[in-house]
Amino acid sequence: MTRPLTVALVAGGALLARRALRRRIGASPLWPMPALEEPVSGRRRENRRPSSHRVLVAERTEPAEGVVRLRLEGADLPPWEPGAHIDVVLPSGAVRQYSLCGDPDDRGAYTIATRVLEGGRGGSRELRERLHEGTEMEIRGPRNRFPLVAAPSYLFVAGGIGITPLLPMVRAAERAGADWRLMYCGRSRASMPFLDELEQAGADGGRVTVVAEDESGPPGLAFLGGLPAETAVYCCGPEGLMDAVSGALGEARAPHLERFTASAAVPGGAFALELRRSGRVLTVPADRSVLSVVRDELPNVSYSCTQGFCGTCRQRVLEGEIDHRDELLTDAEREDSMLICVSRCRGGRLVLDL
Template identity: 65%
Template structure:
């Protein structure tokens, strides 16, 4: 019995030590840290997981929320997103908007875009409760940093990465939010947001065009400014406040540019990438089995190693270290006349 009691005490001390370590990490300038199962370079970037669509609910006009259940799911921090592999094989990225402490489920929401590229339509028309889906991640390129105060601007479905941030900040932090949309019925999680604001002046809800300049006119020194929403809104915020942190789910720039050559070293082929085409299109014309998915510089499926040449990186995924010797060939291009890829 004494030996058993000693083991229990030691185990309890270890648990307390781990909790203390997590608290120190969360309060350090480096928080949030990359997930342990997410390598900082190379592929695959994250392991694939199978999840069950446990609930599907319309939370605003044209907006569907999915609760995806799994076992011992990787933890995430506010601002993280998930790669969702749809039944057709399309991969789309959605911000996590549930509880980061819940390791049994993930929550995402998507707005139907009738004239989009098909991902949102597939979610709305084909994804149903009881289905199994594959997810990858989570990944976080929109982390909640430590700051003296916070200013958020969200448009429509762009509220999804902001909602967990506001929950994490709670009442003790100084923050304010401009939340705009076509009308109240089209704005998901509006009741949750207004409850977090508790009826004060923290939350400004605008139906229709918002006065971004007025809202950002008195941003305090040392404040962290975040924005997610339609491209026009993000452009307006970035013009007014260039140091804003943005979350994009559409490519920053098109794949167009000057024509250049790409040598595929292992395949012993040299290709020409036209000014109005992409490296991926040129490569697949010769190597049709080359893997790709999102074609927007988000998922990392088409990442390739660069042996020679300077890359014009246009993706929204790779770290600075990864960009030293690799590129996403769906959107990035050459800065000069030639690139050499390890293909």
């Protein structure tokens, strides 16, 4: 039996929690300040790619059935905030994305974890079979499209390996004295990584509800409809779980979601594609990606994941309205660039700096 999830918040307690957060964390990851962008003033903006770093696999463990955890040590690693991920360049050259699940204060290492999927695209199997302690490798980033926003209270909903981006958020909320709850769902307790740590963190006040489907069946989400409006809801896990959370919350509010795979493609129409530097004008049919059409003409254009996650195929856009369908670029990056493996044109013509 799982403990019932407590969702009632007292207004006075929420106010105290908010004030405590501000006193304790100032400008920490829970309270990010937007950076002021320098005016472009007509100059060409760089099409920046994530910074690259060499790291060493310093430790490899298996925190749950079918899950591999790696501690990656390196010099001068950039700081990161809860919700961030890195690109991992696998020995084959394939690029995969993994959420950082360690401690942001540990500036000498990044920690990632993944479930090995036998029926996947092969990235997790390669990580398991070829990345061992002592292996040197390349990573890129970090990036963050899943930041922890300031809120008086939080509800985190994790499904299986979806706990990885939420784990640093739970730690940050706990350190800050915030009011938080976690619903952690999985096939079985043995398959759920970091379970002991999370249950210990939430032992005071019953903050953590574990839903192991082999014990109690699928999670009940009806309580989400009664959450206070000020509660920020974060969810990461299988598509079905995220759809269920969104549906239970209703159309009036949207949860913060981190997806394992790209969103389902919405059909789009054909459009003209100009490659400005190459002097070519092509047609992108409704049933083909920009990447596939471009590579017919320019076969050396780089790509990797083909699902809008890695950023390898990112190109600068000179003209046209972009239909962004990726899960990677920030709002600022989307102003003048796109991932041509998944994104398209909203109008009839798009011009790339190719």
